[in-house]
Amino acid sequence: MFWILAFSIALAVAGVVLLLRIATATGRARRADALARRLGLAIPPQLQGVIESRIARFTRANAIGMLLAAIVSAPIGYAIARATGDDLWASRGFGNASGSAVNIWPGAGAALVVVGVFIAASAITLRDDTGDEVRFARSTAVGLDDYIPRAQLVLLRIGTIGSGVLAALLAAVAVAAPATLPAALPLIGTGAIGVIALIVFEVFGRRIVAARQPSGSPAELAWNDALRSTQLTQLASAPGLLGYYSLLGCAFVVPRMVELGGAPGWIGGAIGLIVVVLIAAVGVLVLTLVWGRGNPQTHFLRRLWPEVAAQNAALATATTLAQARVDEGLAPASGIDSEPGAAALGSGAPVTDSGERSEGGR
Amino acid sequence: MLGIDPRSAVPPFEQLRVQLMAQITSGELTAGARLPTVRRLAEDLGIAPNTVARCYRELEASGVIETRGRNGTVVAWSPDSADREIEQAARGFADRVRALGGDPARALELARAALGTV
Incomplete structure (x- = not known):
């Protein structure tokens, strides 16, 4: 119970901090600037207001979702704590002893789902404020894999379905040996919520991709893509994390179940060790596959705005080479752009807001 | 990229048809490329779905694009x-x-x- 309370309070505080950060114009501008640098996409001056308000809208939805999630996760955590016979105020760490951190996972998972739903709702209900001006749209259909790397999509689906199967197996074991139920319950809950999170992602993710993108210029369309990519990534984090945490939880819960079931302790220990090795292997695989083709946050640029991505990459390479020359004493430091990201953003925007057709997007 | 100017003297249907045709014949949109759905494109461009549907129908009649059931509308011209x-x-x-x-x-x-x- 200590952990779930700590988690809920932390979530609520984070939500309030997020709201405070976008309460002022400076805060909104700073947030937009940070996102622009992270994504490698410039904000044209004439779009500054529109983009900042869209980022603020998305952040507000995120923060309100966090506040609601803090309220939702607490009773779930409490119910799990009661059902597993947890000492309500104990704060002992990992493992499945009384006060286990594993008990908060279903509540934390539910919180992630609630935040995801709020983010999706803000993305789907984007207002059309372009007015009676030139409107731009992409001439090809887009899919989820234009915003999230295919490897990441496959892995999160496999991971979450795997955690659902695991939850079903643990439930079957718990039915056969009721003594193991208190140890298995957190993982059964996490697996079940993971499956719900995957359904939420698949349904809302498709709705987000199918939602309209009212854009008065190619640059605005690129920014709509950027925000959509960020929203989808956040929505995908719930099933991804829950799948991974379910696997992780096995290392702690299964040995305890084996012990409660009356089997020799070394069997549980061996299972725990195998699970840890598997988790490490899966982690390396995920990182290799997802990051193998570049930063997943800028995946949408490589897919939908390849020329902008190529321009950013070329600039980054040039800056690295220039820095190397300075390090070797072959060139003066003044020759290097102190803010390569800013330079890339300045020249790398798909197009100005003049209404000309972009050559950069597909 | 498609752009529709609602204040232009050229009807939106014609603006859309000409731009799609140009992108297809220039190779920017290759055979098999999937076009957006009628509804989505109409919403994005702020025009009536019938305008987009009419444009797609005309391009389909001239064999430039084709509708493949659940796979949507794809470029057929090469x-x-x-x-x-x-x-x-x-x-x-x-x-x-x-x-x-x-x-x-x-x-x-x-x-x-x-x-x-x-």
Whole structure:
């Protein structure tokens, strides 16, 4: 119970901090600037207001979702704590002893789902404020894999379905040996919520991709893509994390179940060790596959705005080479752009807001 | 990228058709490329779905795009397919000239004039 309370309070505080950060114009501008640098996409001056308000809208939805999630996760955590016979105020760490951190996972998972739903709702209900001006749209259909790397999509689906199967197996074991139920319950809950999170992602993710993108210029369309990519990534984090945490939880819960079931302790220990090795292997695989083709946050640029991505990459390479020359004493430091990201953003925007057709997007 | 200017004298349907045609024949949109759904494109461009549907229908009638059920609307035109169609049309033209007992040199002259290459 200590952990779930700590988690809920932390979530609520984070939500309030997020709201405070976008309460002022400076805060909104700073947030937009940070996102622009992270994504490698410039904000044209004439779009500054529109983009900042869209980022603020998305952040507000995120923060309100966090506040609601803090309220939702607490009773779930409490119910799990009661059902597993947890000492309500104990704060002992990992493992499945009384006060286990594993008990908060279903509540934390539910919180992630609630935040995801709020983010999706803000993305789907984007207002059309372009007015009676030139409107731009992409001439090809887009899919989820234009915003999230295919490897990441496959892995999160496999991971979450795997955690659902695991939850079903643990439930079957718990039915056969009721003594193991208190140890298995957190993982059964996490697996079940993971499956719900995957359904939420698949349904809302498709709705987000199918939602309209009212854009008065190619640059605005690129920014709509950027925000959509960020929203989808956040929505995908719930099933991804829950799948991974379910696997992780096995290392702690299964040995305890084996012990409660009356089997020799070394069997549980061996299972725990195998699970840890598997988790490490899966982690390396995920990182290799997802990051193998570049930063997943800028995946949408490589897919939908390849020329902008190529321009950013070329600039980054040039800056690295220039820095190397300075390090070797072959060139003066003044020759290097102190803010390569800013330079890339300045020249790398798909197009100005003049209404000309972009050559950069597909 | 498609752009529609609602204040232009050119109807939105024509603006859309010309831009799609240009992107397809220039190779920017290759054969098999999936076009957005009628509803999505209409919402993005702020025009009526019927306008987009009419444009798609016309392009489909001329064999530039095709509807593949659940797979949506895809580009069907390619330089090869265009060549094949032109060859077929030329053969039909030649058959008709022969059937009418026309002079091949005069027929070619008329064809050039029709194509605007005279």
